[in-house]
Amino acid sequence: MTIRKFFSFRPFIDVLFCCLLMLVAILFLLKTEEEKTKMRPPNVLYEVILTWDGESEDDLDLYVQSASGHIASFNNREGGQGSLISLDHDALGRQRNNSLAVGVAGTVVAFNEEKVSFRGVTEGENIVTVHVYSKKDEGPTKATIKLIKIKPFKELAVKEREFSTTGDEKIAFRFKTDDMANVIEINELSANLVNPIGDFQE
Template sequence: MPSRRHTREPEVDPFYDMLFNMLIAFVFCFIIALLAMNPKALKAGDIPSKAEFIITVSWPDMNPNDIDTWVQDPSGRLVWFRNREAGLMHLDRDDRGLTNDTIIVNGHVVVNPLNQEVVTLRGIDSGEYTVNVSYYDSKDMKPVEVSVSVIKVNPKAEVVYYGQVMLARKGDEATACRFTVLPDGSVANVNTLPKTLVERI
């Protein structure tokens, strides 16, 4: 696989990065709780939709390695850490393992153990989506098990896909899932057929 020629820019402030990560988790839990407690309140026009699908990629807490998320839409556009917005897709969180996950609070080092990336689809664009993960950088040269979930948010929370893929070494890429969004927003043809995305860059 060709090497990626891009280098990362340093994070501005790891404290804000950690807070944003916690905010995403809180908002997601709030949406799920709201759907479970009062589904009648979600009639059209009552609550503005912020996302139609939420794609979450996570790997073990405190794992030092950098896993990247790549999502391709039906038009062939890609979201990844150097292209955070494409069409209706948005990379809300780019996690770099333990890099920049420590802050100093009252003289003590605080570590954010959570490793998670989040991509939202903020509308219905019918066609096939592909969700890939790649092993961008390794600190310990060990395999990493990556969990991937795709949640359809509207009109109610629905798990489209949940599963794990194993990335054996730096440079590996794997297709976690592919799914087709129909014009009415429903999902069909969920599968894990391999499709390379990283080599297209």
């Protein structure tokens, strides 16, 4: 009695197809990573980005204190002499910053954004807070704060905060850096950069 043996290429084809899918996925991720990196300035190590609804009339301000003690904000955009941080954009809310003039056709991004760039870092702790300069919306305003490493691109922290009244200041996060520019710790211990303890208004 003769037993016929059948050989099928189907399992081999299935494995090959799966490998091709994985290769395509990896190439797509690498391309996305490359595009994100290209969008970032070459002379920046880290960015702290604050965003909130583009329809909001509220004026939120990002405050960043570097480990060297310099503070970048809307009223001190370069952080002072010797600073390695700077505020790239001060968003003022929809009417003053995020809308087109009457009769002008065009497109505007759907969010308000402020960004502080780190051209360098020193060993120590960096502090990030958000302050409400002017609260005009009726309800609370939700804001997102991100800490981004530029090369290779990576979101190191993403925090959300809600603000209800003018004058509110909330910690976004603190992050510690070593002498090799690595972020070694992130925490949310309270801080006040607008009116630090010991400073009094008359």
